[in-house]
Amino acid sequence: MTPQLAFRDLTLGYERHPAIHHLDGTVARGALLAVVGPNGAGKSTLFKGIVGLLRPLAGKVDLCGLDRRDVAYLPQVADIDRTFPISVYDLVAMGLWRTSWLFAGIGASARHRIHHALEAVGLTGFERRPIGNLSGGQLQRVLFARLLLQDARLIVLDEPFNAIDAKTAADLFGLVRRWHGEGRTILAALHDLEMVRTSFPEVLLLAREKVAWGPADDVLTAANLQKARRMCEAFDEDAAECRVAAE
Numbered sequence: 616m617t618p619q620l621a622f623r624d625l626t627l628g629y630e631r632h633p634a635i636h637h638l639d640g641t642v643a644r645g646a647l648l649a650v651v652g653p654n655g656a657g658k659s660t661l662f663k664g665i666v667g668l669l670r671p672l673a674g675k676v677d678l679c680g681l682d683r684r685d686v687a688y689l690p691q692v693a694d695i696d697r698t699f700p701i702s703v704y705d706l707v708a709m710g711l712w713r714t715s716w717l718f719a720g721i722g723a724s725a726r727h728r729i730h731h732a733l734e735a736v737g738l739t740g741f742e743r744r745p746i747g748n749l750s751g752g753q754l755q756r757v758l759f760a761r762l763l764l765q766d767a768r769l770i771v772l773d774e775p776f777n778a779i780d781a782k783t784a785a786d787l788f789g790l791v792r793r794w795h796g797e798g799r800t801i802l803a804a805l806h807d808l809e810m811v812r813t814s815f816p817e818v819l820l821l822a823r824e825k826v827a828w829g830p831a832d833d834v835l836t837a838a839n840l841q842k843a844r845r846m847c848e849a850f851d852e853d854a855a856e857c858r859v860a861a862e
């Protein structure tokens with residue numbers, strides 16, 4: 616197995632209070648990994664650590680030689696400021712930042728790619744709409760169009776199918792399958808365990824630390840899920856500070 620991402624004794628947290636403790640493990644190149652766990656288990660925190668929005672309190676996230684620009688991130692829709700005055704077209708075009716210099720303008724080939732990305736998510740005709748006027752599902756489609764343009768090797772999706780209808784979820788999961796078929800490495804935080812069981816070969820069950828990691832059927836047992844719930848409920852929000860790695 617060729618590793619694409621590794622956690623090495625990784626501790627992440629806020630104001631030095633740990634939210635993820637001493638996580639170790641390796642994600643293979645081309646993996647399709649679901650990250651599951653109760654509310655507050657640390658899934659979003661882990662993803663923020665992977666994409667560099669959160670600096671480890673201890674340990675390390677190893678991208679195994681990948682440039683950060685080769686990592687694409689879909690934040691939770693709730694984290695997006697929908698009052699920001701930007702059109703669908705411009706938000707999707709931001710997916711090209713790796714290849715286009717934003718202030719240089721967008722050329723014909725880039726316009727073509729944006730058009731195709733919007734078509735792929737079923738939003739042709741929405742180009743000039745401000746994002747504040749979109750439904751939750753439409754906004755999620757726009758964010759997937761942006762991911763399409765990013766063309767990243769490692770894709771991190773935080774609750775990509777939350778609060779959207781079944782048709783939209785199925786359409787967007789079709790894109791995830793396509794990326795998986797192209798050999799990209801995908802991590803997705805999910806609450807729908809049925810979807811995880813049927814569609815994700817590998818699962819990491821988190822409860823502030825690793826509860827289990829492996830094939831879905833081995834990880835999603837009643838005993839493991841109960842253990843994760845108990846661990847989250849028992850977690851001390853004021854747990855001792857972790858020393859910063861650099862100290």
Ligand SMILES: Nc1ncnc2c1ncn2[C@@H]1O[C@H](COP(=O)(O)OP(=O)(O)OP(=O)(O)O)[C@@H](O)[C@H]1O
Nearest residue numbers: 629630634652653654655656657658659660661852
């Ligand atoms: N910006 C922040 N500042 C302080 N604490 C935070 C911050 N963001 C998250 N936390 C805390 O870190 C812990 C892990 O939160 P996180 O959002 O990673 O969990 P999650 O598994 O993604 O939860 P959910 O399923 O509800 O989205 C929680 O106790 C949360 O309150």
